[in-house]
Amino acid sequence: MNSVGSECTDMKRDYDQCFNKWFSEKFLKGDRANEACTPLFKKYQSCVKKAMKVKEINIEDVERTILGTNSEPQKPPSAKPSSEESTSTSGSS
Numbered sequence: 001m002n003s004v005g006s007e008c009t010d011m012k013r014d015y016d017q018c019f020n021k022w023f024s025e026k027f028l029k030g031d032r033a034n035e036a037c038t039p040l041f042k043k044y045q046s047c048v049k050k051a052m053k054v055k056e057i058n059i060e061d062v063e064r065t066i067l068g069t070n071s072e073p074q075k076p077p078s079a080k081p082s083s084e085e086s087t088s089t090s091g092s093s
Contacts (some may be wrong), residue, residue: 003044005051013043 018037021088026033052059066072 002056003051004048004057008044008047008051011040011047015040059061 003009015037018040019034022034022037037051049059052062064071
């Protein structure tokens, strides 16, 4: 997957490779320290923030919690007829 800014895609790939290696070779074996990838992450994060400013994407919109709150769009109620509607229409022929 590409980054939000095309100029950040190579940095994202480098960070993803570092993270995946750390996760499989260290984290899953109990080593929780991830300092090796921190410089790559910070460089990538900086690039993404710049790209977001250029594209006028507000960081607060990205960080805002939606799921499980009143801001989450709700699925419309199902269109099943009520039991009254189904009995009144089936018995009036």
